[in-house]
Amino acid sequence: MEVRVLGCHGAELLQKRSCSFLINQTVLLDAGSISTVLSLPEQQGLRAILLSHVHSDHIKGLPSLLENLVGEKDQHPITIFGIEEVITSLNAHLFNDEIWPDHLKISGPQGPLFQMRTILPNTPFSVEGLEITPILSNHTVPCTGFMIRETDRAFLYSGDTCETEQLWKSAAAEPKLKAAFIEVSFPNAMKEIARQSKHLTPDLLVQEFKKIGKPNLPLYAYHMKPRYLDTLRTELNETGIRHLTILEDDMRIQI
Ligand SMILES: [Zn+2]
Ligand SMILES: [Zn+2]
Numbered sequence: 001m002e003v004r005v006l007g008c009h010g011a012e013l014l015q016k017r018s019c020s021f022l023i024n025q026t027v028l029l030d031a032g033s034i035s036t037v038l039s040l041p042e043q044q045g046l047r048a049i050l051l052s053h054v055h056s057d058h059i060k061g062l063p064s065l066l067e068n069l070v071g072e073k074d075q076h077p078i079t080i081f082g083i084e085e086v087i088t089s090l091n092a093h094l095f096n097d098e099i100w101p102d103h104l105k106i107s108g109p110q111g112p113l114f115q116m117r118t119i120l121p122n123t124p125f126s127v128e129g130l131e132i133t134p135i136l137s138n139h140t141v142p143c144t145g146f147m148i149r150e151t152d153r154a155f156l157y158s159g160d161t162c163e164t165e166q167l168w169k170s171a172a173a174e175p176k177l178k179a180a181f182i183e184v185s186f187p188n189a190m191k192e193i194a195r196q197s198k199h200l201t202p203d204l205l206v207q208e209f210k211k212i213g214k215p216n217l218p219l220y221a222y223h224m225k226p227r228y229l230d231t232l233r234t235e236l237n238e239t240g241i242r243h244l245t246i247l248e249d250d251m252r253i254q255i
Pocket of ligand 1: 057
């Protein structure tokens with residue numbers, strides 16, 4: 001499995017981009033950055049988008065993507081997967097003919113450009129040769145991480161989260177697990193803000209990662225708030241986690 005990092009930050013600042021990860025060229029994991037990174041043919045080749053939750057840094061690429069597909073002859077639909085609260089919120093607050101057009105109304109005669117599909121926590125589904133299980137995390141709005149499997153390999157994507165249990169239990173029990181992508185947003189000194197906004201600091205990341213019980217598991221840190229990147233890098237490098245990579249935009253990870 002290849003994971004191409006289109007964006008790995010919890011906000012934008014100059015060139016630092018919001019969360020989006022492209023799996024095997026056709027499946028997008030969160031949609032914070034799409035059209036500023038992918039060429040038009042690459043956008044047209046997308047088949048599925050998995051949304052962890054509806055915060056702006058995870059969905060803000062969707063309006064431009066829709067715009068870039070409208071009127072394209074022979075464009076196949078892209079399926080957007082999210083739990084019920086995510087799909088309901090997208091339709092009510094984004095594609096509502098106010099913030100952006102209703103995606104169904106501008107799709108044209110060939111059918112909907114976006115097909116919304118509701119998924120259930122802890123219920124696996126298949127898309128593009130991947131088997132995916134959504135797992136609820138602990139965030140300020142309903143949010144899921146995902147266990148993503150392909151043949152004999154799997155990785156965990158935490159979504160936005162503060163201290164939690166089920167994500168780590170699933171990771172501990174997954175025999176094919178080869179990596180975990182876990183969010184870390186604020187420096188240690190901002191622990192209270194992290195807790196209030198339900199995110200992790202490097203100290204909390206250490207605490208949560210231990211719950212998986214696999215100290216040699218490759219860990220990819222993402223969702224750093226760009227204005228605190230320097231402090232976060234220093235603190236993450238001092239965690240002592242053995243195989244820790246602080247993700248950067250444009251990296252490509254082989255799982
Ligand atoms: Zn976020
Ligand atoms: Zn969030």
